[in-house]
Amino acid sequence: xxxxxxxxxxxxxxxxxxxxxxxxxxxxxxxxxxxxxxxxxxxxxxxxxxxxxxxxxxxxxxxxxxxxxxxxxxxxxxxxxxxxxxxxxxxxxxxxxxxxxxxxxxxxxxxxxxxxxxxxxxxxxxxxxxxxxxxxxxxxxxxxxxxxxxxxxxxxxxxxxxxxxxxxxxxxxxxxxxxxxxxxxxxxxxxxxxxxxxxxxxxxxxxxxxxxxxxxxxxxx
Amino acid sequence: xxxxxxxxxxxxxxxxxxxxxxxxxxxxxxxxxxxxxxxxxxxxxxxxxxxxxxxxxxxxxxxxxxxxxxxxxxxxxxxxxxxxxxxxxxxxxxxxxxxxxxxxxxxxxxxxxxxxxxxxxxxxxxxxxxxxxxxxxxxxxxxxxxxxxxxxxxxxxxxxxxxxxxxxxxxxxxxxxxxxxxxxxxxxxxxxxxxxxxxxxxxxxxxxxxxxxxxxxxxxx
DNA sequence: CGGCAAATCTTGCCAATGTCAACATGATGC
DNA sequence: GCATCATGTTGACATTGGCAAGATTTGCCG
Numbered sequence: 001x002x003x004x005x006x007x008x009x010x011x012x013x014x015x016x017x018x019x020x021x022x023x024x025x026x027x028x029x030x031x032x033x034x035x036x037x038x039x040x041x042x043x044x045x046x047x048x049x050x051x052x053x054x055x056x057x058x059x060x061x062x063x064x065x066x067x068x069x070x071x072x073x074x075x076x077x078x079x080x081x082x083x084x085x086x087x088x089x090x091x092x093x094x095x096x097x098x099x100x101x102x103x104x105x106x107x108x109x110x111x112x113x114x115x116x117x118x119x120x121x122x123x124x125x126x127x128x129x130x131x132x133x134x135x136x137x138x139x140x141x142x143x144x145x146x147x148x149x150x151x152x153x154x155x156x157x158x159x160x161x162x163x164x165x166x167x168x169x170x171x172x173x174x175x176x177x178x179x180x181x182x183x184x185x186x187x188x189x190x191x192x193x194x195x196x197x198x199x200x201x202x203x204x205x206x207x208x209x210x211x212x213x214x215x216x217x218x219x220x221x
Numbered sequence: 222x223x224x225x226x227x228x229x230x231x232x233x234x235x236x237x238x239x240x241x242x243x244x245x246x247x248x249x250x251x252x253x254x255x256x257x258x259x260x261x262x263x264x265x266x267x268x269x270x271x272x273x274x275x276x277x278x279x280x281x282x283x284x285x286x287x288x289x290x291x292x293x294x295x296x297x298x299x300x301x302x303x304x305x306x307x308x309x310x311x312x313x314x315x316x317x318x319x320x321x322x323x324x325x326x327x328x329x330x331x332x333x334x335x336x337x338x339x340x341x342x343x344x345x346x347x348x349x350x351x352x353x354x355x356x357x358x359x360x361x362x363x364x365x366x367x368x369x370x371x372x373x374x375x376x377x378x379x380x381x382x383x384x385x386x387x388x389x390x391x392x393x394x395x396x397x398x399x400x401x402x403x404x405x406x407x408x409x410x411x412x413x414x415x416x417x418x419x420x421x422x423x424x425x426x427x428x429x430x431x432x433x434x435x436x437x438x439x440x441x442x
Numbered sequence: 443c444g445g446c447a448a449a450t451c452t453t454g455c456c457a458a459t460g461t462c463a464a465c466a467t468g469a470t471g472c
Numbered sequence: 473g474c475a476t477c478a479t480g481t482t483g484a485c486a487t488t489g490g491c492a493a494g495a496t497t498t499g500c501c502g
Contacts, residue, residue, distance in 0.1 A: 009497095031222050031338050033254060038488060047452050049490080054450090058489070114396065115336045133399065153413075156401035161417040162392075164399065165382065175335065178385065179355065180377035187455080192374075194344040201409025203424030232468060232479060259459060269479045270461080275479090278471070 070129035076102040088143035103170035291350035297323040309364035324391035
């Protein structure tokens with residue numbers, strides 16, 4: 001566990017990783033809107049122009065951080081799914097709770113990913129990370145539906161509504177806006193979130209009795 | 222239609238309103254993260270320090286703008302509700318579509334209100350505006366449920382899930398993330414949004430057949 | 443082993459920004 | 473009329489992001 005990255009060396013050793021850590025800490029401390037490139041440099045104890053050699057500019061650093069955030073985002077969902085029963089619906093609910101858990105544990109990172117113009121969302125690496133997260137969602141929904149979601153209009157609506165509901169809960173939660181949430185009791189709170197997810201995600205389409213494997217599209221398409 | 226606010230007068234006449242307009246234009250042009258107080262002053266053709274006499278600092282201006290945004294937000298919902306059938310469920314759906322419409326028409330303002338730390342969310346006027354919007358939501362849900370939403374656990378979950386779903390759709394839409402949305406055809410697009418809303422908002426609680434006026438809470442509470 | 447090129451980091455600089463202080467101008471009320 | 477206050481301007485300063493030039497290290501190649 002030798003730590004060769006002594007503070008007094010001209011060359012840092014692994015400044016790139018250190019800057020990413022510093023950037024996340026800055027984000028956590030001051031939010032996306034208070035993020036400062038020079039603050040990152042100070043935190044990493046390098047000069048203010050050092051980050052440019054690794055990330056170009058502030059946008060480059062935030063883009064790289066957003067891509068890393070996506071992988072952590074997926075990891076959190078995977079962790080939650082491992083702790084759930086293996087049936088597809090429970091897996092989908094677990095993924096949703098993981099989505100929300102990530103947002104609450106990393107609100108600034110969540111906002112960097114989903115509600116900030118500062119990262120370059122056209123960057124190939126960031127696009128790929130986003131795509132992976134989306135594919136994961138589509139896969140979970142498909143498994144829960146027992147159907148290729150892109151196939152039917154209902155499947156597509158299911159993907160959209162699942163994402164919207166979970167994303168809305170996460171976004172409202174990190175701004176303290178989700179109303180009537182049982183305060184303090186984590187178990188009770190998760191129960192309510194879970195109940196909402198189950199009720200909405202597996203709601204039958206209008207005119208049907210129960211959801212589960214959906215049949216064909218409704219007449220009129 | 223006389224326009225006494227000539228550009229060459231020392232006193233502007235109604236700089237406060239002009240700065241709010243300028244701020245909204247700046248927001249629309251550069252987003253919350255690119256917002257600049259000096260840019261507002263330039264747009265209003267006053268010196269860079271003039272805004273301070275009306276709003277104190279940048280945060281003050283954005284706080285006032287956020288409060289105004291809330292009233293427009295409510296007005297958009299009210300307009301949509303007027304165009305819908307008077308039954309409570311249609312009214313709730315119309316309010317949701319108005320929520321989404323506002324977000325799409327004013328994405329930067331929407332983000333200023335719901336996803337920015339720059340306004341002072343403890344400001345009394347802004348708090349009151351937010352409270353009004355929330356009360357409106359609770360009222361709409363109560364009417365659709367035929368029940369005081371705070372009364373039952375289901376009512377509370379209904380308020381939370383309604384808000385979360387609509388908010389999630391709005392937030393994903395303005396970042397171009399809501400998947401599988403029929404492109405181009407506005408009517409078809411609204412139909413899909415409406416279908417999602419109806420399916421989720423009026424979904425029966427697990428173990429019941431249909432929603433409409435909900436009965437009491439399920440056993441076990 | 444020597445030396446040179448590239449990578450990495452620093453210092454110094456510039457324009458833009460937010461905020462403050464000091465001053466100028468106009469409106470209002472007595 | 474005139475004093476007072478609101479409104480607006482100018483100037484200054486610290487902070488920030490980015491660029492250029494120089495310093496230090498690493499690595500490669502003969």
